[in-house]
Amino acid sequence: MQIIEQFIDLTPVSVVFSFLDVLLVWYVIYKLLTLIKGTKAVQLLKGLFFIVIARIVTEIFALDTLGWLLQEVIDWGFLAIIIIFTPEIRRALEQIGRGKIFQRATNQLEDEQSRLIEAMKKAVSYMAKRRIGALISIEKETGLNEYIETGIKLDADITSELLINIFIPNTPLHDGAVIMKKDKITAAACYLPLSESPFISKELGTRHRAALGLSEVTDAITIVVSEETGAVSLTRNGNLYRNLSIEEFEEQLRKMWFGPDQDSEVASKWTWRGKKNG
Structure with a gap:
């Protein structure tokens, strides 16, 4: 009842400031979690969470001895955390001092995007020069699970070296398409639906028809490297953009x-060129 009375006594200004206070606390927690993401501190937090839950259980079931032991772990654990993670804490404080802690998430995203583009560029350039046929689809909003199930699941990080090795002729995974989700190579040797459009140039082979077929039923991006000419093409939303330079x-x-x-801007720039070249 006392808590309810306190809420009733709050003025509108107090409510606004209390709400902002809660939002700021959650924002700080979110930024701290972003800061430690991908570090060994994540596993430590999981362990601490388990200990806290276990401590609550000991209170509920009156497990005094175990409760005392867990409370000692909690009391001394925070001091141990400060000692163990001194380098991480120092780095976080340095970032706060430089005003960069709140920019880190954006910078990480941009760095990851640049890494993925560079990996794709390196792999496609290598295969195009050596006329190694390749078919790579990137999932967007429409799920590609039904096509992933037709291949061999990998769930591997995207690297140029792995992509090149997959499409080396006469290797177990080279025949079929690679499908990628976000920053992972999800599966290889996948089967894609072939386009039945009568307007496709006769000189285009199965890879291009499969790339167009997938683009007609999903919003996926598909990259094609021709085995005969080494030409690089892209498909999306039923459009084929052919004979692209690496740049x-x-x-x-x-x-x-x-x-x-x-897509409308890209199509106006590249579709005519593709038709001109065949």
Whole structure:
């Protein structure tokens, strides 16, 4: 009842400031979790969470001895955390001093996007020069699980070396498509639906028809490297953009993958060129 009375006595200004106080606390917690993401501190937090839950259980069931032991662990644990994670704490304080702690999430995202684009560019450039056929699909909003199930699941980090090795001729995974989700190579040797459009150039092979077929039923981006000519192509939303240079490929892939929906702009620039070349 006392808590209810305290809420009743709050003025509108007090309510606003209390709400802002809670929001700031959650924002600080979120930034701290972002800061330690991917470090060994994450596993430590999981362990601490388990200990706190166990301590609550000992109170409920009156397990005095175990409760005393867990309370000692909690009391001394925070001091141990400060000692163990001194380098991480010092680095966080340095970032606060430089005003960069709140920019880190954005910078990490941009760095990861640049890494993915560079990995794709390096792999496609290598395969195009050596005329190694490749078919790579990138999932966007529409799920590709039904096509992933037709291949071999990998769940591996995207690297140029892995992509190149997958498509080396006469290897177990080279025949079929690679499907990627976010920053992972999800599966290889996947089967994609072939386009039945009568307007496709006769010189285009199975890879291009599969890339177009997937683009007609999903919003996925598909990269094709021709085994016969080494030409690089992109498909999305039923459009085929052919004979791209590596620089053009990088530019368009970045727009399609991480930029806003610019298919109309891309189509106006590249579709005519593709028709001209065959």
